[in-house]
Amino acid sequence: MITFLFSLFIVFAIVNIAYYIGYLNFTSIPNTVTNNSDLPISVIICAKNEAENLKQFIPSILDQNYSNFEVVLINDASFDETLEVMESFLYDPRVKLVNVENNEAFWGKKKYALTLGIKKASNPYLLFTDADCAPESKFWIQKMASGFAQEKSIILGYGGYFKNKSSFLNKMIRFETLLTAVQYFSYANWGIPYMGVGRNLAYTSSEFYNQNGYATHLHLKSGDDDLFVNQAATKENTSICLDKDAITRSCPKTSYKSWITQKRRHISTAKYYKKKHKALLGLFYFSQFAFWILAIFLLSFLIHWQLVLGILVIRLILQLVVIWKSAKKLDELDLVWLTPILEIFLICIQFGIFSLNLFSKPTNWK
Numbered sequence: 324m325i326t327f328l329f330s331l332f333i334v335f336a337i338v339n340i341a342y343y344i345g346y347l348n349f350t351s352i353p354n355t356v357t358n359n360s361d362l363p364i365s366v367i368i369c370a371k372n373e374a375e376n377l378k379q380f381i382p383s384i385l386d387q388n389y390s391n392f393e394v395v396l397i398n399d400a401s402f403d404e405t406l407e408v409m410e411s412f413l414y415d416p417r418v419k420l421v422n423v424e425n426n427e428a429f430w431g432k433k434k435y436a437l438t439l440g441i442k443k444a445s446n447p448y449l450l451f452t453d454a455d456c457a458p459e460s461k462f463w464i465q466k467m468a469s470g471f472a473q474e475k476s477i478i479l480g481y482g483g484y485f486k487n488k489s490s491f492l493n494k495m496i497r498f499e500t501l502l503t504a505v506q507y508f509s510y511a512n513w514g515i516p517y518m519g520v521g522r523n524l525a526y527t528s529s530e531f532y533n534q535n536g537y538a539t540h541l542h543l544k545s546g547d548d549d550l551f552v553n554q555a556a557t558k559e560n561t562s563i564c565l566d567k568d569a570i571t572r573s574c575p576k577t578s579y580k581s582w583i584t585q586k587r588r589h590i591s592t593a594k595y596y597k598k599k600h601k602a603l604l605g606l607f608y609f610s611q612f613a614f615w616i617l618a619i620f621l622l623s624f625l626i627h628w629q630l631v632l633g634i635l636v637i638r639l640i641l642q643l644v645v646i647w648k649s650a651k652k653l654d655e656l657d658l659v660w661l662t663p664i665l666e667i668f669l670i671c672i673q674f675g676i677f678s679l680n681l682f683s684k685p686t687n688w689k
């Protein structure tokens with residue numbers, strides 16, 4: 324039995340190390356992109372009860388250093404002052420407003436609201452972000468639009484979160500976001516893109532209509548970003564934008580309960596990914612989980628402890644190199660030295676979320 328467990332540890336260690344070696348390829352991609360795009364862009368923001376965030380963050384969108392864009396604001400049946408706040412920006416001729424009222428057939432469906440916003444857009448190039456997001460710079464639109472200039476129809480950007488250095492939850496949320504970005508950027512770099520995040524995602528209207536919009540997953544509460552990319556993205560039509568000026572930041576959850584509710588919703592869409600993506604993602608998570616469980620068990624009972632410890636150190640060093648190089652690209656360097664602790668906590672939380680989702684469904688997007 325002991326020999327079998329040690330052999331399993333070796334197998335999962337090799338699998339996990341292989342993934343991180345693959346992620347190293349992503350970290351070597353240059354950050355620079357071409358800046359000569361003047362393509363017509365429609366920035367699309369769908370909001371439900373986001374009055375205060377809209378007041379704070381829409382000015383940073385309107386202040387972008389880009390000559391050819393409009394902003395489509397979508398009020399998704401809000402019951403706060405979201406509509407009034409949106410109307411206050413109509414003084415700017417670049418702003419359009421879509422007011423989605425309660426609809427018995429589509430109540431609470433963000434994808435329905437987004438579809439109406441996309442139909443309202445005048446421009447063929449669509450750039451999505453959330454109401455609580457702010458671009459890192461005035462060149463966000465320019466940097467993301469450069470991917471379209473390379474004749475790509477889907478552009479994956481990084482949507483991070485604002486930092487709170489004193490909060491462990493904040494670090495946990497940002498670490499999970501960073502690790503997820505390492506994965507979806509790496510997969511796209513390998514030629515098998517599988518997801519993007521709606522906080523910073525762009526695609527053409529023609530791609531949207533070619534896919535019949537969100538029709539294949541309209542019945543699901545989540546997935547307007549990752550499921551659409553999973554369905555539409557290919558090696559040929561997808562580009563990634565790693566320029567620091569193209570990063571957006573949004574407000575993270577401030578309680579574990581609200582964050583876990585959010586992650587339950589996100590994770591619930593993963594079962595609808597393509598089979599090859601589910602297999603690869605599942606293997607990575609399981610290799611992490613099994614690696615740590617077996618390492619702790621074998622070290623606790625001093626079973627081949629020198630070899631186990633040596634493999635653990637090698638794996639940790641490789642992981643730290645990947646996280647450090649990725650964090651440097653995406654401006655998350657304060658997370659690097661907490662990586663082992665954050666990883667173990669994240670694995671446990673994800674296991675709990677998977678278990679919860681087996682017995683109950685997550686709630687709607689707002």
